[in-house]
Amino acid sequence: xxxxxxxxxxxxxxxxxxxxxxxxxxxxxxxxxxxxxxxxxxxxxxxxxxxxxxxxxxxxxxxxxxxxxxxxxxxxxxxxxxxxxxxxxxxxxxxxxxxxxxxxxxxxxxxxxxxxxxxxxxxxxxxxxxxxxxxxxxxxxxxxxxxxxxxxxxxxxxxxxxxxxxxxxxxxxxxxxxxxxxxxxxxxxxxxxxxxxxxxxxxxxxxxxxxxxxxxxxxxxxxxxxxxxxxxxxxxxxxxxxxxxxxxxxxxxxxxxxxxxxxxxxxxxxxxxxxxxxxxxxxxxxxxxxxxxxxxxxxxxxxxxxxxxxxxxxxxxxxxxx
Amino acid sequence: xxxxxxxxxxxxxxxxxxxxxxxxxxxxxxxxxxxxxxxxxxxxxxxxxxxxxxxxxxxxxxxxxxxxxxxxxxxxxxxxxxxxxxxxxxxxxxxxxxxxxxxxxxxxxxxxxxxxxxxxxxxxxxxxxxxxxxxxxxxxxxxxxxxxxxxxxxxxxxxxxxxxxxxxxxxxxxxxxxxxxxxxxxxxxxxxxxxxxxxxxxxxxxxxxxxxxxxxxxxxxxxxxxxxxxxxxxxxxxxxxxxxxxxxxxxxxxxxxxxxxxxxxxxxxxxxxxxxxxxxxxxxxxxxxxxxxxxxxxxxxxxxxxxxxxxxxxxxxxxxx
Numbered sequence: 008x009x010x011x012x013x014x015x016x017x018x019x020x021x022x023x024x025x026x027x028x029x030x031x032x033x034x035x036x037x038x039x040x041x042x043x044x045x046x047x048x049x050x051x052x053x054x055x056x057x058x059x060x061x062x063x064x065x066x067x068x069x070x071x072x073x074x075x076x077x078x079x080x081x082x083x084x085x086x087x088x089x090x091x092x093x094x095x096x097x098x099x100x101x102x103x104x105x106x107x108x109x110x111x112x113x114x115x116x117x118x119x120x121x122x123x124x125x126x127x128x129x130x131x132x133x134x135x136x137x138x139x140x141x142x143x144x145x146x147x148x149x150x151x152x153x154x155x156x157x158x159x160x161x162x163x164x165x166x167x168x169x170x171x172x173x174x175x176x177x178x179x180x181x182x183x184x185x186x187x188x189x190x191x192x193x194x195x196x197x198x199x200x201x202x203x204x205x206x207x208x209x210x211x212x213x214x215x216x217x218x219x220x221x222x223x224x225x226x227x228x229x230x231x232x233x234x235x236x237x238x239x240x241x242x243x244x245x246x247x248x249x250x251x252x253x254x255x256x257x258x259x260x261x262x263x264x265x266x267x268x269x270x271x272x273x274x275x276x277x278x279x280x281x282x283x284x285x286x287x288x289x290x291x292x293x294x295x296x297x298x299x300x301x302x303x304x305x306x307x308x309x310x311x312x313x314x315x316x317x318x319x320x321x322x323x324x325x326x327x328x329x
Numbered sequence: 330x331x332x333x334x335x336x337x338x339x340x341x342x343x344x345x346x347x348x349x350x351x352x353x354x355x356x357x358x359x360x361x362x363x364x365x366x367x368x369x370x371x372x373x374x375x376x377x378x379x380x381x382x383x384x385x386x387x388x389x390x391x392x393x394x395x396x397x398x399x400x401x402x403x404x405x406x407x408x409x410x411x412x413x414x415x416x417x418x419x420x421x422x423x424x425x426x427x428x429x430x431x432x433x434x435x436x437x438x439x440x441x442x443x444x445x446x447x448x449x450x451x452x453x454x455x456x457x458x459x460x461x462x463x464x465x466x467x468x469x470x471x472x473x474x475x476x477x478x479x480x481x482x483x484x485x486x487x488x489x490x491x492x493x494x495x496x497x498x499x500x501x502x503x504x505x506x507x508x509x510x511x512x513x514x515x516x517x518x519x520x521x522x523x524x525x526x527x528x529x530x531x532x533x534x535x536x537x538x539x540x541x542x543x544x545x546x547x548x549x550x551x552x553x554x555x556x557x558x559x560x561x562x563x564x565x566x567x568x569x570x571x572x573x574x575x576x577x578x579x580x581x582x583x584x585x586x587x588x589x590x591x592x593x594x595x596x597x598x599x600x601x602x603x604x605x606x607x608x609x610x611x612x613x614x615x616x617x618x619x620x621x622x623x624x625x626x627x628x629x630x631x632x633x634x635x636x637x638x639x640x641x642x643x644x645x646x647x648x649x650x
Contacts, residue, residue: 067391067395069391098428099427099428099430100426100427100428100430101428101429102428103425103426103427103428104426104427104428108423108426108427110423110426110427110430110431111430112394112427112430112431117391117394117395117431118394118423118426118427120419121418122414122418122419125387125414125415125418125419127384127387128383128384128385128386128387128388128390128391128415129387129388129390129391129394129415129419130391131384131387131388131391132387132388132389132390132391132392132393132394132395132399133391133392133394133395134391135388135391135392136391136392136395136396136397137395139354139373139374139392139397140396146391158381158383158411159383159384159387159414159415161381162379162381162383162384162385163381163384163387163388165379165381165384166378166379166381166384166385166388169379324429325424325425325428325429326424326425326463326464327424327464327466327487327488328424328429328432328433328434328487328488329487
């Protein structure tokens with residue numbers, strides 16, 4: 008299905024929102040306003056937005072430690088996200104999760120995960136639930152190149168393949184698993200070839216091209232809804248920030264030329280150029296979107312800052328369901 | 330009352346709960362006795378998995394978060410150690426980390442214990458490990474009656490419940506009375522298996538049977554032993570345990586798990602830190618546990634490690650001295 012101009016503009020807005028959200032998250036982290044750990048998604052926006060554009064609200068996604076982008080693309084409220092980063096009681100997890108554990112079950116976002124590869128089995132189970140219900144819902148697991156070396160990856164793909172589950176495994180190959188380069192850590196040139204071992208389709212796509220990502224995802228979703236089983240999608244991308252934000256003088260093992268090179272392929276600029284070229288938007292429209300996005304994120308930060316902290320003894324709540 | 334085995338009791342619980350709620354289904358590493366459910370419920374709801382515990386234990390979490398009530402059975406708990414991330418980091422924590430916005434009703438059942446020369450990787454009593462994981466309930470029933478009633482409650486519970494079945498209870502095929510009519514046993518409630526005024530023996534899993542045998546033998550010598558089975562290890566039934574020890578003033582705690590940081594240590598602590606129970610004690614509490622070694626293969630060494638009737642009798646006599 009070709010994307011409408013309206014959809015393309017919405018995708019542009021979402022990518023800009025993700026970038027601005029994480030730009031502010033990084034800023035607030037370094038200002039000392041956000042405790043803990045922040046893993047910025049900047050540079051990878053086309054993956055989350057391209058894949059989620061192919062999904063319905065009732066489809067499920069599982070995310071990673073670098074999860075803000077997926078969460079926004081699935082339709083979560085950035086005010087509640089930012090409040091969670093600030094550790095406030097109004098946050099998605101009432102301050103119990105923070106950046107790495109945001110979930111919004113109401114939009115099908117079944118949780119970010121601090122353990123590499125751990126979301127794949129859970130997504131596989133969400134796909135099994137859809138199959139058991141005879142629903143045409145699908146479940147997507149986002150994960151990185153590093154996770155494809157985990158047993159959870161291999162066990163999940165095998166399970167989904169033998170049961171023909173409506174699962175889509177989206178590998179964001181940003182070329183670095185924390186500090187370990189994929190060129191060293193992967194036994195294969197591309198993660199997608201690992202699909203062959205589980206008898207399912209594997210495809211590698213330019214993860215900075217949101218339309219290309221959408222097209223591949225849309226095909227995988229169609230397959231899954233039709234009961235034809237899972238797909239492995241590898242999106243070649245790059246993270247612009249270090250693995251996680253660190254105060255002081257962070258050690259980033261990546262060569263600076265590599266980072267600069269990647270920034271020449273800015274997924275947002277690429278889509279912006281396409282929108283201008285196809286006369287879907289004018290420069291003024293894009294600037295207007297950017298201003299609106301900045302205002303929305305500013306509002307989210309203000310909401311977070313104005314929100315109350317949890318009561319210390321709230322730590323004792325939510326361990327068990329009634 | 331009719332008598333059925335531990336395994337038959339569990340199968341009855343599964344059958345009743347699967348009829349009651351279409352969202353209940355099985356993910357299992359091997360069918361075993363569950364094959365008996367397939368004629369009625371089909372292979373889709375009684376689903377055999379490849380040997381990828383990490384993948385299918387994780388899948389149970391995803392299914393639970395999507396509205397189902399999976400019962401996941403990797404077989405032996407030692408096999409499930411390959412799924413520890415999914416159990417420890419996911420199953421136990423995600424409801425909490427997500428601020429309570431979702432529920433994960435899962436029964437995670439596995440067999441434990443030693444006693445058949447299976448050596449250390451097929452003989453372990455790791456329940457204390459799970460008792461130390463906030464977010465999991467842990468039950469460990471001994472009799473067919475308790476197994477059925479607690480399984481039904483575990484399936485209906487809106488949280489992950491680790492359901493531990495001592496492998497010898499199923500293997501021995503010992504029968505026990507189970508009523509035909511429906512019943513459940515609440516999680517978190519201990520049971521006094523035998524009344525006595527002289528010494529409380531708190532016993533877990535198949536140690537309950539050893540304790541009852543010891544109590545019978547000691548009764549002949551004029552010693553009245555009260556045997557208490559916690560049945561649920563997390564949360565522990567503090568009032569029942571404390572009340573028994575306040576009555577007898579003496580306590581022996583028997584567990585097949587290793588001594589250090591075991592269930593027996595936790596029980597000893599909850600008894601002694603309570604002022605009324607502490608004041609009622611006439612002798613220091615005594616633990617009877619496996620030594621801090623992996624379970625060995627050769628039967629003579631294995632018997633040396635696993636507590637039994639004789640060791641319980643010695644311990645009772647010691648606290649009575």
